[in-house]
Amino acid sequence: MAKKQKKFKPKARLPRGFGDRSSADIKATDIMLAKIRQVYELYGFDPVETPFFEYSDAMGKFLPDTDRPNAGVFSLQDDDEQWMSLRYDLTAPLARHVAQNINQITMPYRTYRQGWVFRNEKPGPGRFRQFMQFDADIVGAPGVAADAEMAMMMADTMEALGIKRGDYVIRVNNRKVLDGVLEAIGVTEEAQKLSVLRAIDKFDKFGEEGVRLLLGKGRKDESGDFTEGAGLDDRFIGLIILMISATSVTELWKVLNQFTSITGGVTNEMGTEGFLPYDDGLYEIIEQLQKLFDAAGYNSDRIRFDPSCVRGLEYYTGMVYEAELTFDVTNEKGQKVQFGSVGGGGRYDGLIERFTGQKVPATGFSIGVSRLMTALKNLDKLDDGQIPGPVVVCVMDRDQIGEYQKMVAELRDAGIRAEMYQGNPKNFGKQLQYADRRNSPAAIIQGSDEREKGIVQIKDLHEGKKAAAAIADNETWKSERPGQFEVKRDQLVNEIKKLPAVNNWLEGNKV
RNA sequence: GCCGCCUUAGCUCAGUCGGUUAGAGCGCUAGAAUGUGGAUCUAGAGGUCCCCUGUUCGAUUCAGGGAGGCGGUACCA
Missing domain, CATH: 3.40.50.800 (Anticodon-binding domain)
Structure with a gap:
């Protein structure tokens, strides 16, 4: 102890994907949140809050194993050895909350919540490992009317945030159609279904050729990285491309007829032959959803039917919707950036059932507040609420x-x-x-x-x-x-x- | 995870074909001007040239490895 020990001086730095927020950022976020909240309240939603941590098994089918306890999520073991994780979205905690309080909750339950979520992944443009989401859900309403509400509310929210009509679009689709088609062509294996979903999800990114490859043998990108394909038959690939290229319900209907003429339908649980598993979904779109949008005056400049909108997640069971910015986003270096969607959601009738064993229908969406803020900031459209000093x-x-x-x-x-x-x-x-x-x-x-x-x-x-x-x-x-x-x-x-x-x-x- | 580009002062970036004291603009501090914010002028402070290993008489510069940032791609339950 005679000599002075060299004092350890930590480097002032942040873990990757995390960032400090300046007072301008905080004020801008507050203003955004207030605007979003106002829309949600107007639609009759009320807030609820859940904690940052959940038991890992409550958050989805992902369970930390001892080899990779932190793949995708941040997880740790409590002193009783139970795994808990930082929430990676706000939907799974809501499902847990509803299941836990199912007897006290008045259904249909219109609820919103906002907060930080965490993902242990590589950050990208406008993507962080801690970011904010603002969710709204209706639990206990099985009809497409509830889905229509969600899509309309997303549109209203975009406009409340100052994004002009035409600068965004809400794309909607029904997963029942696609699920039905997959059933009709014999894609029943989960892994293959997922590959098909992911391939279609990339339609606007890679175009027809890219998706064709992803549905078939696989695709090699510019860097030489190879993505395994879904391994579908060529004639089905063609039809799926046709289907997701459809720009109207009528076109979609025609494509589905082609499926019918090729496959002749399937045999359903009741033993009926020639059953068309995609008909139900089509009916929901034409007879119900479209009428609601028309009646409320939400035309295709705000909400657009788009068969290529599938969302990558497998837990969606019906309508899906996605909010997309239609203008180019450039970053502070002037580079044009692949921005993607700023919010999305859909119907997830099976999530709460995981806990309760009984079916509880639900539909909801999430807005990526942090992502949206980055976009608005890069556009210089952000109201940073600058107030005079003292x-x-x-x-x-x-x-x-x-x-x-x-x-x-x-x-x-x-x-x-x-x-x-x-x-x-x-x-x-x-x-x-x-x-x-x-x-x-x-x-x-x-x-x-x-x-x-x-x-x-x-x-x-x-x-x-x-x-x-x-x-x-x-x-x-x-x-x-x-x-x-x-x-x-x-x-x-x-x-x-x-x-x-x-x-x-x-x-x-x-x- | 994979591919590409990048990392030099607080910030934005020059530069060194491997050589002695590594620069600029902006910012910062002080003064000109002790009761007046800006502009101007003068002076000053500020550097592990991302880290480690190797090659070399000598490495900020070259080579290998690593970290971090940016972009793309994959993954996103």
């Missing part, structure tokens, strides 16, 4: 700080952000510089001259900056004192309230 009361005479603090208290009582300068007051210029850098609307000056006359100087920093734009030399700048005026001491608060920056801010804060 009014700074300058310290001219140290023995008067009681009086300065009193001014601060009066301003605060009037609801105006204010503070007395807390740095070294020796250099007066520093105080104004501080106020300027804080984007303060005003500085308040009372030295002995002003005190004797019973006045204070108000320096309107925002207006002063504008007024002085033309002043080039420092002498004039100093003698003209742009934006500065005297008021009676007892008029301080009133006069500050009149400043445009302060007034605007106070108005904006009214509820």
